[in-house]
């Protein structure tokens with residue numbers, strides 16, 4: 001519980017003052033809640049002294065009324081200070097996270113992790129955002145309430161205060177056990193939830209394949225199993241949680257009884273006046289209120305587990321932690337003894353090559369030989385296991401991701417377009433791009449005509465992944481984006497293989513516009529497209545087995561010659 005308070009305070013940053021103010025107000029609210037019991041004591045004392053009269057009624061009424069008003073004002077001000085802070089803190093956290101996530105290694109975005117990340121960003125953060133501050137408020141009010149009650153009893157009689165201290169300690173022991181159980185089970189429950197989110201995302205994303213291959217039964221079975229696992233985790237949570245909660249509730253009962261018993265005992269032995277015995281016996285029932293309130297605050301247990309998961313993601317090491325903003329003047333690309341594997345087995349093996357700036361280098365080889373991996377390493381989507389990748393003589397690990405990627409345009413084979421207008425999909429290639437610049441880029445990318453023919457032209461909203469456009473159209477839009485970015489290095493996963501001849505011609509023209517004067521690295525599937533390359537690297541099983549121009553390789557590399565023959569005869 002205190003860990004939860006500490007964590008929220010740790011996240012509060014510039015909003016800390018508002019929270020501190022709320023704590024002070026909670027203190028006064030708890031103090032005000034004890035006014036009725038003080039008034040009861042006053043009434044009893046005046047009755048015993050025989051002084052009870054009209055004045056006593058006015059004083060009692062005024063006291064109770066003032067207490068209630070003070071309490072309401074404190075609660076209102078506490079809410080004002082506390083409630084909006086949760087949304088403000090997590091709005092800031094989300095923005096920071098969005099900024100950091102760009103600098104995470106690509107391994108972070110594996111299929112396995114995607115359900116987990118989605119669940120944390122949507123479920124976990126939203127939960128803490130919605131319930132965190134409210135919970136924090138209830139916890140502080142309850143704890144302060146227990147503290148004030150104890151001090152109140154201590155002033156009146158040390159033995160009664162001692163009885164409260166012992167039973168409250170027992171209560172907190174049971175409460176801690178309940179919290180431990182809840183934390184463990186909330187973690188299991190959330191894990192099951194994350195798994196379910198991942199399975200559901202995969203199920204929905206794979207729907208075309210599911211339908212085409214009639215796999216509905218199989219995929220649905222996996223999803224149903226994960227739903228069942230979540231239900232089991234939820235039931236287990238309730239079962240394990242109920243026992244320590246019952247014990248904690250019993251302890252509140254024990255606290256009431258012990259305080260009443262000691263009051264009676266001390267009173268009978270002349271250690272306390274009767275009005276005090278009565279007032280404190282009534283007050284004993286008040287003691288239970290903050291304790292019971294604490295037991296009923298279940299949200300912080302879930303919020304605590306949510307914050308654990310959020311912390312794990314937040315603490316993912318950034319790739320460019322030690323990187324500096326570097327302004328490059330030269331765009332030669334060098335691999336020096338680079339070895340890399342996505343897991344234990346190496347995909348790129350001790351590879352070295354030099355790409356002079358403003359030249360075109362083509363990577364060729366069989367599927368799976370490592371061509372895309374080389375491109376991924378140049379853009380630092382992944383880090384090498386050993387060896388260095390440098391641009392213009394600077395090790396790319398010495399640069400921030402931002403300053404590296406400023407110099408690089410990547411055109412992927414599988415184009416991803418956002419669920420937004422065509423204009424915005426292209427414009428994000430360059431900060432503050434104007435309409436004229438976007439249109440100019442589209443003309444060069446040979447996509448202006450088909451965009452203009454659409455009913456809403458550049459304002460047409462395309463579905464997520466660009467699903468309302470053909471493959472060739474999506475390719476040309478992504479090339480327009482790269483033309484607009486105008487980066488000195490272009491990494492191109494050439495995708496003309498699956499495109500019809502008309503589109504292929506357009507795309508080729510678009511590519512020619514994009515790469516003018518650039519350092520170009522192209523993954524070539526059709527050798528006819530890279531005959532003009534300054535350098536061709538023949539890749540086999542993660543190694544360069546031949547390098548040279550097209551005509552040189554035709555003579556020196558049997559693998560290249562073989563590939564050429566296959567495609568052209």
Ligand SMILES: Nc1ncnc2c1ncn2[C@@H]1O[C@H](COP(=O)(O)OP(=O)(O)OP(=O)(O)O)[C@@H](O)[C@H]1O
Pocket residue numbers: 342343347365366367368369370371372373374
């Ligand atoms: N994210 C990844 N995680 C694990 N293994 C991967 C990942 N991406 C690629 N691989 C593996 O690394 C090897 C090289 O893949 P890469 O995509 O670089 O080949 P490629 O030559 O570009 O293939 P293609 O021409 O079919 O696109 C393959 O065995 C592939 O299965």
